[in-house]
Amino acid sequence: MKAFDYQRPETIAEAIKAASKPGASYYAGGTNLLDLMKVGVRTPDSLIDITRLDDLKRIEPQKDGSLRIGALVRNSDLARNVDILSDYPAIAEALLSGASGQLRNSATVGGNLMQQPRCAYFYDPHSACNLHEVGEGCDALEGENGKHAVLGWTKTCIAVHPSDFCVPLAAMGARVVVDGPDGSREISIDEFYTLPGSVQPPGSALKQGEIITAIILPSDAKRFAPRARYIKLRDRTSYAFAIVSAAAMLHIGDGRIKDARIALGGVAANPWRAREAEDTLNGAEANEASFKKAADAALADAKPSGDNAHKIELARRILVRALKAAADGTPPKMPDLPGSVFAVGKEAR
Amino acid sequence: MAFQISLKINGNGHDVELEDARPTLLDVLRERIGLTGTKKGCDRGQCGACTVLIDGRRVNSCLSLAVSLDGAEVTTVEGLSDGDTLHPVQAAFIENDGFQCGYCTPGQIMSAVGFLGETGGDASAEAVREGMSGNLCRCGAYAGIQDAVLDAQARMSKGGKT
Ligand SMILES: Cc1cc2nc3c(=O)[nH]c(=O)nc-3n(C[C@H](O)[C@H](O)[C@H](O)COP(=O)(O)OP(=O)(O)OC[C@H]3O[C@@H](n4cnc5c(N)ncnc54)[C@H](O)[C@@H]3O)c2cc1C
Ligand code: SF4
Ligand code: FES
Numbered sequence: 038m039k040a041f042d043y044q045r046p047e048t049i050a051e052a053i054k055a056a057s058k059p060g061a062s063y064y065a066g067g068t069n070l071l072d073l074m075k076v077g078v079r080t081p082d083s084l085i086d087i088t089r090l091d092d093l094k095r096i097e098p099q100k101d102g103s104l105r106i107g108a109l110v111r112n113s114d115l116a117r118n119v120d121i122l123s124d125y126p127a128i129a130e131a132l133l134s135g136a137s138g139q140l141r142n143s144a145t146v147g148g149n150l151m152q153q154p155r156c157a158y159f160y161d162p163h164s165a166c167n168l169h170e171v172g173e174g175c176d177a178l179e180g181e182n183g184k185h186a187v188l189g190w191t192k193t194c195i196a197v198h199p200s201d202f203c204v205p206l207a208a209m210g211a212r213v214v215v216d217g218p219d220g221s222r223e224i225s226i227d228e229f230y231t232l233p234g235s236v237q238p239p240g241s242a243l244k245q246g247e248i249i250t251a252i253i254l255p256s257d258a259k260r261f262a263p264r265a266r267y268i269k270l271r272d273r274t275s276y277a278f279a280i281v282s283a284a285a286m287l288h289i290g291d292g293r294i295k296d297a298r299i300a301l302g303g304v305a306a307n308p309w310r311a312r313e314a315e316d317t318l319n320g321a322e323a324n325e326a327s328f329k330k331a332a333d334a335a336l337a338d339a340k341p342s343g344d345n346a347h348k349i350e351l352a353r354r355i356l357v358r359a360l361k362a363a364a365d366g367t368p369p370k371m372p373d374l375p376g377s378v379f380a381v382g383k384e385a386r
Numbered sequence: 387m388a389f390q391i392s393l394k395i396n397g398n399g400h401d402v403e404l405e406d407a408r409p410t411l412l413d414v415l416r417e418r419i420g421l422t423g424t425k426k427g428c429d430r431g432q433c434g435a436c437t438v439l440i441d442g443r444r445v446n447s448c449l450s451l452a453v454s455l456d457g458a459e460v461t462t463v464e465g466l467s468d469g470d471t472l473h474p475v476q477a478a479f480i481e482n483d484g485f486q487c488g489y490c491t492p493g494q495i496m497s498a499v500g501f502l503g504e505t506g507g508d509a510s511a512e513a514v515r516e517g518m519s520g521n522l523c524r525c526g527a528y529a530g531i532q533d534a535v536l537d538a539q540a541r542m543s544k545g546g547k548t
């Protein structure tokens with residue numbers, strides 16, 4: 038690993054100042070950054086350790102009914118939080134379906150949002166990858182790309198965003214609060230991630246030195262709490278990234294769907310909000326035919342970026358399954374296999 | 387840039403001099419303190435062999451910078467037993483054939499200790515398999531590991547020491 042300077046600021050202002058220098062990088066749980074530094078894909082000149090910024094460790098209900106989650110809250114603590122479990126259960130399910138018990142104890146909310154793609158060519162400093170340097174090219178186009186994007190990709194980059202947590206965040210329209218050299222601002226999760234363009238690889242709206250301070254879960258998303266699920270298809274039952282996943286949230290009244298929220302994971306460089314699919318459900322009956330129609334709408338624009346056409350049909354089916362599971366109701370207790378297709382199957386039986 | 391950190395490891399204070407900020411907690415434990423019970427499998431967060439408790443929580447020590455942990459309390463597999471009296475999780479691993487070659491075992495045991503602290507003492511077999519999924523075993527001793535964790539849970543809920 039390349040040597041680097043290390044600073045541990047005591048205040049957010051000091052952290053921003055230190056991180057504003059080119060080559061500086063924030064260090065939170067370290068579970069993604071250190072991994073990338075070990076393989077030599079990330080070579081920061083300095084690490085700004087934000088783990089002692091206690092102001093960023095709180096989960097606070099706001100006056101307007103929303104919930105503010107500090108960027109340094111650990112994934113496992115968030116998944117156990119009583120407000121999350123009662124008001125935003127799909128967030129807890131998504132978190133618990135990700136990584137392992139150990140990693141969730143280290144991983145922070147901010148680090149989870151900012152985690153990098155798991156594309157094998159990105160992880161190899163000797164492969165061509167536009168995320169190493171713009172213009173390098175993309176070895177995944179002609180390589181192992183079975184898990185790559187089917188929505189929103191260009192030949193600049195076909196990688197997917199690997200986070201589970203971000204999928205229900207996208208579905209409910211969470212907001213990301215950032216602070217930086219030019220002051221603080223709020224960014225909707227829709228605008229936080231940028232899709233690849235004709236030259237520019239995917240990324241985030243953060244500028245050098247900007248720090249995520251919190252995520253805000255909107256109060257109007259609480260009405261989905263009785264019917265909110267996150268379902269994730271993996272190569273193995275646990276401790277694996279999503280091949281495809283779906284967050285589905287339904288608000289049902291008088292036998293009709295009054296409001297639906299849908300986002301897909303593992304399909305694009307962002308957590309993919311499927312608004313067209315949501316629209317097909319508004320006013321519809323909560324049944325399989327409606328869900329299939331919604332899934333067709335969600336994947337209407339999908340196209341394989343390589344050897345991955347199967348992901349389109351998998352995504353459709355996972356979405357139908359997530360919608361069915363949501364319609365059946367949020368389980369009273371977190372399933373023993375959170376987000377698992379097997380857990381859902383068992384309940385349905 | 388050199389750094390001086392202090393860690394409380396298995397109840398004992400250690401001052402550690404780091405030439406730079408790069409060493410992970412795993413390397414400090416093994417190379418500087420001489421506590422080689424904690425194993426390096428992948429060094430990338432993918433196998434769990436390096437699991438220790440930091441301030442009571444199980445984490446992968448290979449993905450934790452030591453310099454960031456200045457002042458932390460660390461528990462490794464060497465710190466579990468009370469003299470010759472094994473921790474209930476250690477005793478349960480022995481009685482339930484929770485290992486074959488033993489390489490993954492310190493990580494499995496530390497992970498199980500952490501896991502049992504996270505649950506209410508009523509984890510099902512399926513919850514144990516899910517909760518322990520961050521620990522791989524190349525020998526495939528999973529059946530014994532699951533039984534050991536369930537047995538340890540039962541022992542600990544009875545308040546038994548071993
Ligand atoms: C083996 C393995 C399996 C995994 N499986 C899954 C999985 O199934 N699902 C899943 O979702 N994730 C998975 N992960 C990824 C894991 O969730 C991330 O590594 C973790 O969330 C990153 O958080 P961190 O705090 O450790 O971030 P760090 O590694 O500290 O930082 C990651 C990035 O975020 C930046 N950053 C951190 N905090 C902030 C902030 N507040 N403001 C601005 N930038 C910031 C850092 O500069 C860095 O670029 C897995 C990881 C591993 C190693
Ligand atoms: S898909 Fe994206 S991350 Fe992978 S090699 Fe291409 S540019 Fe890099
Ligand atoms: S050595 Fe740390 S997880 Fe494998």
Ligand code: FES
Binds near residue numbers: 522524
């Ligand atoms: S006992 Fe050999 S690796 Fe698990």
